[in-house]
Amino acid sequence: MRKHLKASPEVSADCLRAQLATVLGVPFEDRFIFTPSILAGVRILAPCLGVRRLVLTTAEYYDTAHFPGLDCHLADFSDLIQAVKVTKPEMVLASVVTWKGDLLPIGEMFRSIRQSLGRECPLLVADGSHVGAAGFPRLDSLCADIVCGDGSKWLLAPSKRLNVGFLWSQSVQVFSRLRPVFAPFFLAVKGASSEPSSRWIPPDHIVALQRFLSRKRLSRTKLNLLHQRNMELANDLASRSDLCVAPKTSILWFPKGTISRLPRELADQGLVWEFSDGTRVMCRADLLNSTSQRTGSAAAKALRSSSPAMRQARTKETHEEKRNLVCAPRLARFADQVFRMHSGRLNCA
Secondary structure, three states, X not given: OHHHHHHHHHHHHHHHHHXXXXXXXXXXXXXXXXXXXXXXXXXXXXXXXXXXXXXXEOOOOOOHHHOOOOEEEEEOHHHHHHHXXXXXXXXXXXXXXXXXXXXXXXXXXXXXXHHHHHHHOOEEEEEOOOHHHHOOOOHHHHOOOEEXXXXXXXXXXXXXXXXXXXXXXXXXHHHHHHHHHHOOOOOOOOXXXXXXOOOOOOHHHHHHHHHHHHHHOOOHHHHHHHHHHHHHHHHHHHHOOOOOOOOOOOEEEEEOOOOOOOOHHHHHOOOEEXXXXXXXXXXXXXXXXXXXXXXXXXXXXXXXXXXXXXXXXHHHHHHHHHHHHHHHHHHHXXXXXXXXXXXXXXXXX
Protein backbone atom coordinates (compact mmCIF):
# COMPACT_ATOMS: atom_id res chain seq x y z
CA MET A 1 0.00 0.00 0.00
CA ARG A 2 2.78 2.45 0.90
CA LYS A 3 4.55 1.68 -2.38
CA HIS A 4 1.40 2.54 -4.37
CA LEU A 5 0.86 5.83 -2.53
CA LYS A 6 4.49 6.80 -2.99
CA ALA A 7 4.41 6.13 -6.73
CA SER A 8 1.14 7.97 -7.33
CA PRO A 9 2.62 11.51 -7.53
CA GLU A 10 5.33 10.25 -9.92
CA VAL A 11 2.76 8.72 -12.23
CA SER A 12 0.69 11.91 -12.04
CA ALA A 13 3.76 14.02 -12.81
CA ASP A 14 4.56 11.97 -15.94
CA CYS A 15 0.93 12.21 -17.09
CA LEU A 16 0.92 15.95 -16.40
CA ARG A 17 3.99 16.45 -18.60
CA ALA A 18 2.20 14.71 -21.48
CA GLN A 19 -0.95 16.76 -20.88
CA LEU A 20 0.93 20.07 -20.85
CA ALA A 21 2.75 19.12 -24.04
CA THR A 22 -0.61 18.49 -25.72
CA VAL A 23 -2.30 21.61 -24.34
CA LEU A 24 0.65 23.90 -25.14
CA GLY A 25 1.29 22.27 -28.52
CA VAL A 26 4.93 21.32 -28.05
CA PRO A 27 7.03 18.18 -28.50
CA PHE A 28 9.44 16.67 -25.98
CA GLU A 29 7.14 16.20 -22.99
CA ASP A 30 10.09 14.85 -21.01
CA ARG A 31 11.68 18.33 -21.08
CA PHE A 32 9.14 19.83 -18.70
CA ILE A 33 10.84 20.58 -15.38
CA PHE A 34 8.42 21.30 -12.54
CA THR A 35 9.12 24.09 -10.05
CA PRO A 36 7.07 25.62 -7.20
CA SER A 37 7.11 28.95 -9.05
CA ILE A 38 8.75 30.66 -11.99
CA LEU A 39 10.93 32.83 -9.75
CA ALA A 40 12.16 29.82 -7.77
CA GLY A 41 13.15 28.02 -10.97
CA VAL A 42 14.95 31.00 -12.50
CA ARG A 43 16.73 31.85 -9.24
CA ILE A 44 18.15 28.33 -9.04
CA LEU A 45 19.12 27.85 -12.68
CA ALA A 46 20.88 31.22 -13.03
CA PRO A 47 23.93 30.61 -10.80
CA CYS A 48 24.13 26.95 -11.80
CA LEU A 49 24.47 27.97 -15.45
CA GLY A 50 27.10 30.60 -14.68
CA VAL A 51 24.82 33.62 -14.95
CA ARG A 52 26.30 36.68 -13.26
CA ARG A 53 24.68 39.46 -15.27
CA LEU A 54 20.97 39.58 -16.14
CA VAL A 55 18.95 41.92 -18.35
CA LEU A 56 15.25 42.40 -17.60
CA THR A 57 12.74 44.49 -19.50
CA THR A 58 11.00 47.31 -17.64
CA ALA A 59 7.67 45.50 -18.25
CA GLU A 60 8.53 42.42 -16.17
CA TYR A 61 6.66 41.08 -13.17
CA TYR A 62 10.02 40.97 -11.39
CA ASP A 63 12.59 43.69 -10.85
CA THR A 64 16.21 43.76 -9.75
CA ALA A 65 15.30 43.13 -6.09
CA HIS A 66 14.05 39.63 -7.01
CA PHE A 67 17.55 38.54 -8.09
CA PRO A 68 20.00 39.30 -5.27
CA GLY A 69 23.57 38.37 -6.08
CA LEU A 70 23.14 39.07 -9.80
CA ASP A 71 24.16 42.20 -11.65
CA CYS A 72 20.74 43.17 -13.01
CA HIS A 73 20.03 45.75 -15.69
CA LEU A 74 16.64 47.10 -16.79
CA ALA A 75 15.88 48.02 -20.40
CA ASP A 76 12.85 49.10 -22.39
CA PHE A 77 11.70 46.31 -24.65
CA SER A 78 12.28 48.44 -27.75
CA ASP A 79 15.92 48.97 -26.68
CA LEU A 80 16.57 45.38 -25.64
CA ILE A 81 19.01 44.50 -28.41
CA GLN A 82 21.18 47.54 -27.71
CA ALA A 83 21.08 46.89 -23.96
CA VAL A 84 22.24 43.31 -24.51
CA LYS A 85 25.11 44.48 -26.71
CA VAL A 86 26.26 47.03 -24.13
CA THR A 87 25.88 45.06 -20.89
CA LYS A 88 26.84 41.63 -22.32
CA PRO A 89 24.68 39.57 -19.94
CA GLU A 90 24.68 35.79 -19.65
CA MET A 91 20.85 35.76 -19.54
CA VAL A 92 17.90 37.85 -20.76
CA LEU A 93 14.40 37.52 -19.26
CA ALA A 94 11.33 38.94 -21.01
CA SER A 95 7.59 38.38 -20.60
CA VAL A 96 5.24 37.30 -23.37
CA VAL A 97 2.41 39.33 -21.83
CA THR A 98 3.20 42.19 -19.47
CA TRP A 99 1.59 42.85 -16.11
CA LYS A 100 -0.70 45.45 -17.73
CA GLY A 101 -1.69 43.17 -20.60
CA ASP A 102 0.60 44.36 -23.39
CA LEU A 103 1.53 41.64 -25.88
CA LEU A 104 5.26 41.72 -26.60
CA PRO A 105 6.67 40.20 -29.83
CA ILE A 106 9.08 37.97 -27.92
CA GLY A 107 9.66 35.59 -30.83
CA GLU A 108 10.72 38.38 -33.18
CA MET A 109 12.90 40.06 -30.56
CA PHE A 110 14.73 36.89 -29.54
CA ARG A 111 15.25 35.97 -33.18
CA SER A 112 16.78 39.38 -33.83
CA ILE A 113 19.09 39.06 -30.82
CA ARG A 114 20.32 35.68 -32.06
CA GLN A 115 20.96 36.99 -35.55
CA SER A 116 22.71 40.08 -34.25
CA LEU A 117 24.99 38.42 -31.67
CA GLY A 118 25.54 34.95 -33.12
CA ARG A 119 27.68 32.82 -30.81
CA GLU A 120 27.82 35.60 -28.24
CA CYS A 121 24.06 35.44 -27.77
CA PRO A 122 23.10 35.07 -24.07
CA LEU A 123 20.60 32.59 -22.68
CA LEU A 124 17.16 33.80 -23.76
CA VAL A 125 14.36 33.10 -21.29
CA ALA A 126 10.68 33.81 -21.98
CA ASP A 127 8.34 34.34 -19.04
CA GLY A 128 5.14 32.66 -20.19
CA SER A 129 3.21 32.96 -16.94
CA HIS A 130 0.40 34.78 -18.78
CA VAL A 131 0.48 33.06 -22.19
CA GLY A 132 -3.19 32.25 -21.54
CA ALA A 133 -4.00 35.94 -21.95
CA ALA A 134 -2.55 35.73 -25.47
CA GLY A 135 -4.40 32.58 -26.46
CA PHE A 136 -1.78 30.01 -25.40
CA PRO A 137 0.72 30.41 -28.28
CA ARG A 138 2.98 27.44 -28.89
CA LEU A 139 6.00 27.60 -26.61
CA ASP A 140 8.38 26.73 -29.44
CA SER A 141 7.16 29.82 -31.36
CA LEU A 142 8.83 32.09 -28.78
CA CYS A 143 12.36 31.34 -30.04
CA ALA A 144 13.58 31.08 -26.44
CA ASP A 145 16.22 28.80 -24.98
CA ILE A 146 13.99 28.33 -21.94
CA VAL A 147 10.29 29.04 -21.47
CA CYS A 148 9.00 29.28 -17.92
CA GLY A 149 5.32 29.15 -17.13
CA ASP A 150 2.57 28.39 -14.65
CA GLY A 151 0.64 25.16 -15.06
CA SER A 152 -2.55 26.32 -13.36
CA LYS A 153 -2.79 30.03 -14.18
CA TRP A 154 -5.51 30.73 -16.78
CA LEU A 155 -6.85 27.21 -16.25
CA LEU A 156 -7.95 27.29 -12.62
CA ALA A 157 -9.66 30.07 -10.70
CA PRO A 158 -7.28 32.41 -8.81
CA SER A 159 -8.57 31.07 -5.50
CA LYS A 160 -7.71 27.50 -6.56
CA ARG A 161 -4.31 28.17 -8.10
CA LEU A 162 -1.65 25.52 -7.49
CA ASN A 163 2.11 25.80 -6.99
CA VAL A 164 3.06 24.07 -10.23
CA GLY A 165 5.44 26.15 -12.32
CA PHE A 166 7.55 24.75 -15.11
CA LEU A 167 10.62 25.26 -17.26
CA TRP A 168 10.71 23.89 -20.79
CA SER A 169 13.39 23.90 -23.48
CA GLN A 170 13.29 22.74 -27.08
CA SER A 171 17.11 22.62 -27.15
CA VAL A 172 18.62 19.31 -26.10
CA GLN A 173 21.87 21.11 -25.26
CA VAL A 174 20.15 23.54 -22.88
CA PHE A 175 18.01 20.82 -21.32
CA SER A 176 21.07 18.64 -20.72
CA ARG A 177 22.46 21.52 -18.63
CA LEU A 178 19.19 22.06 -16.75
CA ARG A 179 18.44 18.44 -15.89
CA PRO A 180 21.23 17.83 -13.35
CA VAL A 181 20.39 21.14 -11.66
CA PHE A 182 16.83 20.06 -10.83
CA ALA A 183 17.16 16.25 -10.73
CA PRO A 184 17.73 16.17 -6.92
CA PHE A 185 14.25 17.67 -6.35
CA PHE A 186 11.31 15.29 -6.02
CA LEU A 187 9.04 15.24 -9.11
CA ALA A 188 11.00 18.01 -10.85
CA VAL A 189 12.47 15.91 -13.67
CA LYS A 190 11.11 12.84 -15.41
CA GLY A 191 13.01 9.65 -14.64
CA ALA A 192 14.98 11.07 -11.69
CA SER A 193 15.30 9.37 -8.32
CA SER A 194 11.99 8.69 -6.62
CA GLU A 195 13.38 9.37 -3.16
CA PRO A 196 11.32 12.32 -1.89
CA SER A 197 13.94 13.59 0.52
CA SER A 198 14.32 16.95 -1.27
CA ARG A 199 10.75 18.15 -1.33
CA TRP A 200 10.14 20.77 -3.98
CA ILE A 201 6.59 20.89 -5.31
CA PRO A 202 3.68 19.78 -3.11
CA PRO A 203 2.87 16.33 -4.56
CA ASP A 204 -0.85 16.88 -4.01
CA HIS A 205 -0.68 19.95 -6.27
CA ILE A 206 0.76 17.83 -9.08
CA VAL A 207 -1.97 15.22 -8.59
CA ALA A 208 -4.73 17.86 -8.43
CA LEU A 209 -3.67 19.61 -11.65
CA GLN A 210 -3.26 16.32 -13.50
CA ARG A 211 -6.75 15.21 -12.47
CA PHE A 212 -8.21 18.59 -13.44
CA LEU A 213 -6.74 18.39 -16.95
CA SER A 214 -7.94 14.79 -17.31
CA ARG A 215 -11.44 15.74 -16.23
CA LYS A 216 -11.65 18.76 -18.54
CA ARG A 217 -10.00 16.97 -21.50
CA LEU A 218 -8.49 20.23 -22.63
CA SER A 219 -7.13 20.53 -26.16
CA ARG A 220 -5.71 23.28 -28.34
CA THR A 221 -9.17 23.70 -29.92
CA LYS A 222 -10.87 24.11 -26.56
CA LEU A 223 -8.25 26.62 -25.45
CA ASN A 224 -8.78 28.65 -28.63
CA LEU A 225 -12.52 28.76 -27.98
CA LEU A 226 -11.89 29.75 -24.38
CA HIS A 227 -9.60 32.58 -25.49
CA GLN A 228 -12.23 33.83 -27.94
CA ARG A 229 -14.75 34.08 -25.11
CA ASN A 230 -12.21 35.83 -22.90
CA MET A 231 -11.49 38.36 -25.65
CA GLU A 232 -15.22 38.98 -26.16
CA LEU A 233 -15.42 39.81 -22.48
CA ALA A 234 -12.31 42.03 -22.72
CA ASN A 235 -13.72 43.94 -25.68
CA ASP A 236 -17.06 44.29 -23.93
CA LEU A 237 -15.43 45.80 -20.84
CA ALA A 238 -13.16 48.03 -22.95
CA SER A 239 -16.18 49.38 -24.85
CA ARG A 240 -17.65 50.67 -21.58
CA SER A 241 -14.50 52.58 -20.69
CA ASP A 242 -12.46 55.46 -22.07
CA LEU A 243 -9.70 53.18 -23.40
CA CYS A 244 -8.48 54.44 -26.75
CA VAL A 245 -7.20 51.12 -28.11
CA ALA A 246 -8.74 47.68 -28.52
CA PRO A 247 -7.40 44.97 -26.18
CA LYS A 248 -4.63 42.75 -27.56
CA THR A 249 -4.88 40.27 -24.67
CA SER A 250 -7.44 39.30 -22.05
CA ILE A 251 -5.64 41.30 -19.35
CA LEU A 252 -6.93 44.87 -19.15
CA TRP A 253 -5.39 47.88 -17.46
CA PHE A 254 -7.72 50.80 -16.79
CA PRO A 255 -5.83 53.95 -15.78
CA LYS A 256 -7.55 55.79 -12.97
CA GLY A 257 -10.72 57.51 -14.14
CA THR A 258 -11.13 55.56 -17.40
CA ILE A 259 -13.86 53.23 -16.13
CA SER A 260 -16.52 53.99 -13.56
CA ARG A 261 -17.82 50.58 -12.58
CA LEU A 262 -17.01 46.93 -13.18
CA PRO A 263 -19.41 44.01 -12.70
CA ARG A 264 -19.13 42.89 -9.10
CA GLU A 265 -18.74 39.25 -10.05
CA LEU A 266 -15.32 39.94 -11.54
CA ALA A 267 -14.09 41.03 -8.13
CA ASP A 268 -15.90 38.12 -6.45
CA GLN A 269 -13.85 35.73 -8.58
CA GLY A 270 -10.57 37.47 -7.67
CA LEU A 271 -10.10 38.90 -11.17
CA VAL A 272 -9.81 42.58 -10.23
CA TRP A 273 -6.86 44.39 -8.59
CA GLU A 274 -7.29 48.00 -7.48
CA PHE A 275 -4.25 50.30 -7.34
CA SER A 276 -3.76 54.00 -6.73
CA ASP A 277 -3.13 54.66 -10.43
CA GLY A 278 -5.57 52.25 -11.99
CA THR A 279 -7.34 48.89 -12.09
CA ARG A 280 -6.09 45.58 -13.47
CA VAL A 281 -8.59 42.97 -14.70
CA MET A 282 -8.14 39.38 -15.84
CA CYS A 283 -10.95 38.51 -18.26
CA ARG A 284 -12.02 34.93 -17.54
CA ALA A 285 -15.41 34.35 -19.13
CA ASP A 286 -15.36 30.68 -18.13
CA LEU A 287 -15.36 31.57 -14.44
CA LEU A 288 -18.26 33.98 -14.81
CA ASN A 289 -20.31 31.46 -16.76
CA SER A 290 -19.66 28.60 -14.35
CA THR A 291 -20.55 30.76 -11.37
CA SER A 292 -23.71 31.93 -13.03
CA GLN A 293 -24.77 28.36 -13.71
CA ARG A 294 -24.25 27.39 -10.07
CA THR A 295 -25.73 30.44 -8.38
CA GLY A 296 -27.87 32.16 -11.00
CA SER A 297 -25.95 35.36 -10.35
CA ALA A 298 -27.70 38.40 -11.76
CA ALA A 299 -24.38 40.19 -12.19
CA ALA A 300 -23.00 37.57 -14.56
CA LYS A 301 -26.24 37.49 -16.54
CA ALA A 302 -26.17 41.27 -16.84
CA LEU A 303 -22.54 41.13 -17.95
CA ARG A 304 -23.26 38.64 -20.70
CA SER A 305 -26.24 40.60 -21.96
CA SER A 306 -24.68 44.07 -21.73
CA SER A 307 -22.89 44.08 -25.08
CA PRO A 308 -25.22 44.92 -28.01
CA ALA A 309 -23.09 42.85 -30.40
CA MET A 310 -23.13 39.80 -28.12
CA ARG A 311 -26.86 40.23 -27.44
CA GLN A 312 -27.59 40.49 -31.17
CA ALA A 313 -25.50 37.38 -31.88
CA ARG A 314 -27.32 35.39 -29.19
CA THR A 315 -30.72 36.55 -30.48
CA LYS A 316 -29.76 35.48 -34.01
CA GLU A 317 -28.62 32.08 -32.76
CA THR A 318 -31.89 31.62 -30.84
CA HIS A 319 -33.99 32.50 -33.90
CA GLU A 320 -31.97 30.14 -36.05
CA GLU A 321 -32.41 27.32 -33.56
CA LYS A 322 -36.17 27.90 -33.40
CA ARG A 323 -36.40 28.10 -37.19
CA ASN A 324 -34.48 24.87 -37.55
CA LEU A 325 -36.76 23.14 -35.06
CA VAL A 326 -39.84 24.21 -37.02
CA CYS A 327 -38.49 23.93 -40.55
CA ALA A 328 -36.50 20.73 -40.29
CA PRO A 329 -39.56 18.39 -40.13
CA ARG A 330 -41.25 20.29 -42.99
CA LEU A 331 -38.13 20.08 -45.16
CA ALA A 332 -37.82 16.40 -44.41
CA ARG A 333 -41.46 15.74 -45.45
CA PHE A 334 -41.03 17.86 -48.59
CA ALA A 335 -37.84 16.02 -49.56
CA ASP A 336 -39.59 12.71 -49.02
CA GLN A 337 -42.48 13.78 -51.29
CA VAL A 338 -40.08 14.92 -54.02
CA PHE A 339 -38.19 11.66 -53.79
CA ARG A 340 -41.38 9.62 -54.10
CA MET A 341 -42.60 11.69 -57.03
CA HIS A 342 -39.32 11.25 -58.95
CA SER A 343 -39.27 7.56 -58.08
CA GLY A 344 -42.78 7.17 -59.51
CA ARG A 345 -41.78 8.89 -62.75
CA LEU A 346 -38.73 6.73 -63.09
CA ASN A 347 -40.80 3.58 -62.56
CA CYS A 348 -43.36 4.74 -65.14
CA ALA A 349 -40.62 5.37 -67.62
